[in-house]
Amino acid sequence: MLEIGMRKDWITLTVTTYRNIALLLLCLTAGIVDVIxxxxxxxxxxxxxxxxxxxxGLAIGNSWHLAVLKSLTSLIGFIAGVIAAAVLVGNKKKSFWPPAVTAALVIEGAxxxxxxxxxxxFAESISVYVLIMLLSFAMGMQTTAARKLGVAGISTTVLTGTLANFFEDLTARFYKSDKRKQFTRDAVLRALALVLYCFGAVIGAFAEPDYKFAVIWLPIIIILGIMLCAFTMFHGYSEEKNQ
Incomplete structure (x- = not known):
């Protein structure tokens, strides 16, 4: 019985680690997409x-009409992505990795x-507003899908809150020693989310002069890998837990 219990604990730890890695890799994709x-x-x-x-707001204040349109297009695309993902995952029962999250990532990858x-x-003929809309829609979907997982409050794109939470956790470790263990995992995940988002931006910045839009294939590959894990590991694990 002890051996079986240890094996279940190891499986839980392993699958949870893979899920956390998948979430952090989505932060990397967001950094790349933002730089593009x-x-x-x-x-x-x-x-x-x-x-x-x-x-x-800056574009409006300075009467930069084209910049206003681009920012507005991005905002509309992001909102549309959030709404679409909310329809998919919003009313679903919370689980380790809801199938609806995978569905949202499938759409994002597409x-x-x-x-x-x-x-x-079609780089020469396609409108820049179409490209902006596509990227922002994908990131809106990703944001809501990631939030559904409920891991350390990470949404992969909204990093101001993640930064604040990290330093709140860090402060609590010094002044509230009785809660030290409670904050350790979440604090590490939040720190890694910030680092990987920044690292994604670095990758995008290095690639842009020579490859420009080609770097988008890296987020696509990452999402494909996450989908593979979801189909082969996460959904099965969720079913096992509910049995």
Whole structure:
């Protein structure tokens, strides 16, 4: 019985670790996508809506009409993605990895693939607003899907709250020693989310001069890998837990 219990604990730890890695990799994709939007689509954020709203207000204040339209397009696309994902995952029962989250990521991957094809084969003729809409819609879907998992409050694109939570956790570790263990895992995950988002931005910045839109294939590959884990590991694990 002890051996069986240890094996179940090991499986739980392993699957949970894979889920956390998948969530952190989505932060990496958001960093890459934001850099593509900012450097290649006319200085607009397609994942970080806090920054995009600031740019929107700045453009209005300075009468930059094209910049206003780009930021507004990104905001509308993101909202549309959030609404679409909310329809998929909003009313579903919470579980380790809801199948609806995988469905949302499938749609996100398809939208990013569409962006990759448009930017590769129709770069000269496709409207920049279409490309902005595609990226921001995908990030809206990803944000809501990630929030449904409820892991350390990470949404993969809204990092201001993640940053605040991390330093709140860090402060609590010094002043509330009785809660130290409670905060350790979440604090580490939040720190890694920030680091990987930044690392994604670094990758996008290095790739942009020579490859520009081609770097979008990295987020697509990451999402495909996450989907594979979801189909082979996460859904099965969820079913086992409910038995």
């Amino acid at each position: 939007g900012y450097l290649s689509l006319g200085h607009v954020f397609t994942a970080n809506m806090t920054g995009n709203i600031v740019l929107f 939208v990013l693939l569409l962006f990759a094809l448009f930017s590769c084969f």
